[in-house]
Amino acid sequence: MAMYNFGAGVLWGTPTFDATGAAIANPTPLMLAVTQEVSIDIQGDIKELYGSNQFPVAVGRGKMKITGKAKYGQFNGSVLNSLFFGQTVTSSxxxxxxxxxxxxxxxxxxxxxxxxxxxxxxxxxxxxxxxxxxxxxxxxxxxxxxxxxxxxxxxxxxxxxxxxxxxxxxxxxxxxxSTVAKTSVVQNIQMGQAPTFRADFFNQLGGNGLALTLFACVSNKLALQTKIDDFLIPELDFSAFADQSGNVLKWGSAQ
Incomplete structure (x- = not known):
């Protein structure tokens, strides 16, 4: 039986380390709500071994990387700080x-x-x-x-x-x-430091779902784009890497 998925799906980010490298004791999963689009690209370098003939006699895969991008409609200060800045935030x-x-x-x-x-x-x-x-x-x-x-x-x-x-x-x-508003003054910290989070993605149609977890991610871009007659749609770009246990990703498919 064929499996089809539809729509933008849902993406969660769960902070695991702040920008100083300190582990988050009780991480709160944060949904990037009202998802507009998500892309997760997994790619690797291909190395080809040639002899005197036209086609390679062997192909090997070298370095690999995983990059992702999410656009979502519901603005939330906790998402900005926990997944991109990772610095001190106050309820004010x-x-x-x-x-x-x-x-x-x-x-x-x-x-x-x-x-x-x-x-x-x-x-x-x-x-x-x-x-x-x-x-x-x-x-x-x-x-x-x-x-x-x-x-x-x-x-x-x-x-x-x-x-x-x-x-x-x-x-x-x-x-x-305020007890709900968030405020943060972003400090000029040393290069190399950035918050780390786990990304969980789910997409389905008719009960047939695709689940994907990236165990360790760092965001390299936060874009806040506005238009005169449209909603603010934040964009979060990120890269995935191996966590401390050597795990990179986990996926599950209904079929």
Missing amino acids: LYSIVNDVTGATIPTTPFAITPSIPGSGSFAQDLGVRDAVGNPMTRVSATPSTGQYSVNTTTGVYTFASADTGKLVFINYGYTGT
């Missing part, structure tokens, strides 16, 4: 406000304090635009027309008295507390 919020509503500059003291989401804290200024989209110029204090100053501790924006009544759009970064 770091985000950015891209202001599309705007606020009107009031009279004395000509200041606007943005309402930060979730009672968060101001982190950084990302500029102010006027009503037609032109950037205003930041100054240290006493702004004149078309200028602004900002208190980087309190997040208070101050404008010129001559700009009273004008509409402005204030963009900024902020931090906050």
Whole structure:
């Protein structure tokens, strides 16, 4: 009976070592959810022995390599850190406000304090635009027309008295507390260090499945690509190698 598979399948990554080489005591399997496509390529070098005739008299296989690629639709910070960066991550919020509503500059003291989401804290200024989209110029204090100053501790924006009544759009970064959000500051670690993970792939149609496990993988590419009328589809590329027991891969087929 013939076996057919269909669709993109499902890929899991289970972190085994962080970027410093420390083993993960209780690794959490992470699904690359809403899978768009997966490719796993297994290839080897072929060495051919020739004599005086046209065709080789023997063929041997030399070095081999396994590379993979996954595109998935459900964005998750744990996947980014555990499978690509492998550094310290905290349960806290770091985000950015891209202001599309705007606020009107009031009279004395000509200041606007943005309402930060979730009672968060101001982190950084990302500029102010006027009503037609032109950037205003930041100054240290006493702004004149078309200028602004900002208190980087309190997040208070101050404008010129001559700009009273004008509409402005204030963009900024902020931090906050959260039990679900993830934040990480990526450090400049030594070359050669990278997190290691096990990759598990499954694809099926009508109960006929193909299961494949790559025991040790390292990611060499994380791509975050956006389009004006489409979803963000992260792409994770990786290479597989032998684990500490010498195992490279395990596969199982329904037939």
